[in-house]
Amino acid sequence: MNIGSDFVTHDHVEIGNDVMISSSVSFIGNDHSFDELGMTIQDQKLLPRALVRLEGDNLIGFGTIILGNVTIGQGTIVGAGSLVTRDLPPNTVCVGRPARPIRNRAEK
Known part of the structure; x- marks a missing residue:
């Protein structure tokens, strides 16, 4: 696991x-x-603390914000500056505000 600076x-x-x-x-x-x-x-x-789950083999891009109780699927990449507000499926590239899948990693 690698975590960049200013992670909160x-x-x-x-x-x-x-x-x-x-x-x-x-x-x-x-x-x-x-x-x-x-x-x-x-x-x-105060509400109970949320759970963020990264299933593995993930890349979370610079400046991304992940909100609430979400799971980021195995092998998923989240592009820089994205805002994750819901679960993201495995093996996809996701970007945007809110983050949405734009392609499957297996597609060329």
Whole structure:
């Protein structure tokens, strides 16, 4: 596993084998509840910590932000500057805000 500088996590993390995380990557999980309109967000309870799961053989590009409870499938690459808001399937290249698969790694 390789992790670049300025990596930040506020989540529980499970990292498989052979994962590379570039610099300036953040795993940001659940924060405060905000459903009680008669109460300030600051006064509402903290939500349980999220889980980010990297199944292995992943590359997470520079400046990527991963939100909440997500799994990034085995062999998946996440392009620089992406915002991951949901699970990403195995062996795909995913980019964007929000991150979406753009191709399977097996395609030439």
